[in-house]
Amino acid sequence: MNYGIAGAVALCCSVISVQAAADDFDVLQPLADKPQKMTAGTYAGNYYVPSTTQTVNWGYLPNQSAKPVLTVPSGSAVTFDTISHEGILEDQGRDPVAYFATKGVAEDQVLDDAIAITASDFEHDFYNDGPHIVTGPVAVEGAEPGDVLKVEVIKLEPRVPYGVISNRHGKGALPGEYPKTEPEPNPSSEHPERYANVSTFAPIVKDGDRWYGTLDAGNERTIRFPLHPFMGIMGVAPATSEPVNSVPPSRIGGNADINDLGVGSTVYYPIEVDGGLFYTGDSHFTQGDGEVALTALEGSMRATLKLTVLKSGKAELPGKQVDKLLGETNDYWITVGLDEDLDLAMKDAVRESIRFLHQHYDIDEALALAYLSAATDFEVSQVVDKTKGIHALIRKADFKEFDGDND
CATH class of the missing domain: 3.10.28.20 (Acetamidase/Formamidase-like domains)
Structure with a gap:
């Protein structure tokens, strides 16, 4: 997703649709409560980073002063649990259990880490901070300024069987035209309806081997579209000690929102600080080019990524040098x-x-x-x-x- 400050007005699909999605889906709750290397199970051999108040930034990207939550050897696979900001923002009440209950989602279908972060005293300025929950950073051994971090997208798994698409006042491709609702004075997480923005709830459902997003169009009609998951935010830390808002992308990554960078893709990032300090977040189930409402179909994802340092001047660098993020499929x-x-x-x-x-x-x-x-x-x-x-x-x-x- 993107920039956003608002919206509790929602178009809600039926409880039956949500339950149908849930019947085919095991919610991917956190694997562990702290970063570590997994020794058993599906992710054995991978490093793992959960999303906790100790491992995320809310609204900002890591900078050169950030302390890594984990340090891994070059060439390591790292599994990140990420949390979508949609459903937890102040304009949605900052209470995912209550928010998603209005959409027919049972409490056991809401992520424990999302509940913990929103229930904490984690500070987040709704108007000035970015909306995103950003997980990391992870340092990679041997990474130095001038090197390149090669990030291979190995696996992307939806953690919940639903997502949200939001359109907020002053944002999107048509600010001032949409949303058509009228804001009220003194909006807050206690009165999210006063923001008068539109958040559209979308269960995901399985048909054969494919997953689809669904939108309730009324009169027993459903819009259905295929999922193409990717991480909206990936990148490395900039050489600054100033706060870095999570919204605008830069040449070293961040909120680039390039929908071609799904499973099987590779992204190259020029490194500015020791360790690289890689982070990710803003997971998207699918997004159209332009992302015109403001957000994609946003949903929490488990992302497994391989992080490899390419030394400056070496032959394996594409284009002989990488001064700006470069994608490859x-x-x-x-x-x-x-x-x-x-x-x-x-x-x-x-x-x-x-x-x-x-x-x-x-x-x-x-x-x-x-x-x-x-x-x-x-x-x-x-x-x-x-x-x-x-x-x-x-x-x-x-x-x-x-x-x-x-x-």
Whole structure:
């Protein structure tokens, strides 16, 4: 997701739909109460980081002053439990048991860690802080400024059988037009209805081997759409001691919201501080390009990621260098442009794509621009995170004769 400050008005699916989802789903409660290496069970051999008041930031990303919650060797698989902010924010009452009960969700279908964090004295400024629960950071042995952190997305598992899509006043692609509800004076977690924002509840259901999000359209009609999970926030810590709001993405990661970076993808982040200090959060069950309401279908996820340090100047670095987050899938290289102005984000994405093609495949820059114009899709990642994002999908198959391809 993204930036948000509000909303307890919700469109609720039926209790029957929620129960149908729950019947096919085991809620993934925390594996342990502190970071550790797992020695038994499904995640044996993985390091594990739960989401607790000791391992998360609410609304801010780790900076260079952050203390790592865990340090792991390069090449380690780390399983993170993440918590969606949707259903726990002040505009939703800061009480997930009560909030989701209004949607027909039993208390045992609400995550224990979400309950614990919202019931704690964890400070969160609804108007000035970002909305996200960010888990970490994890330090990686040997990581130094100038190196690159390679993050491979191994597995993404929904922790609950439901999600939420929110549209909040002053946010989204159509601020001032939506929501159409009228705010009331003195909103608070005790009176969340006064924010008058819209949060739409969406159970997820299984059909065969596929999971789908569902929306109740009334008159016994249901909208159903396939899930494509990914982590909205991943990144490394910046070289600053100043607070880093969780909303705007940057060249070293954060709230990039690129929906192509699901299971099987790899992301490269330039490291600015010792240990890298990797973090993740803002898990999405699925998101359309643009994320126009404000949020995706937000839901808590268990993410297993492999963290590997690539030393500066080594041959395994894609494009010879990584100065800005770079994505990779089986089919595409994903270059990224960022700016508060969408037009300038587009220019940034084109320049970064030219640089990558020139350095990685050793082709002339003018030829790279011609190729991009003829054969590459530039997609709007999101327009709602203050800093807007454009990403390019550079097709690997077009360069199969080039030695620079690291497939």
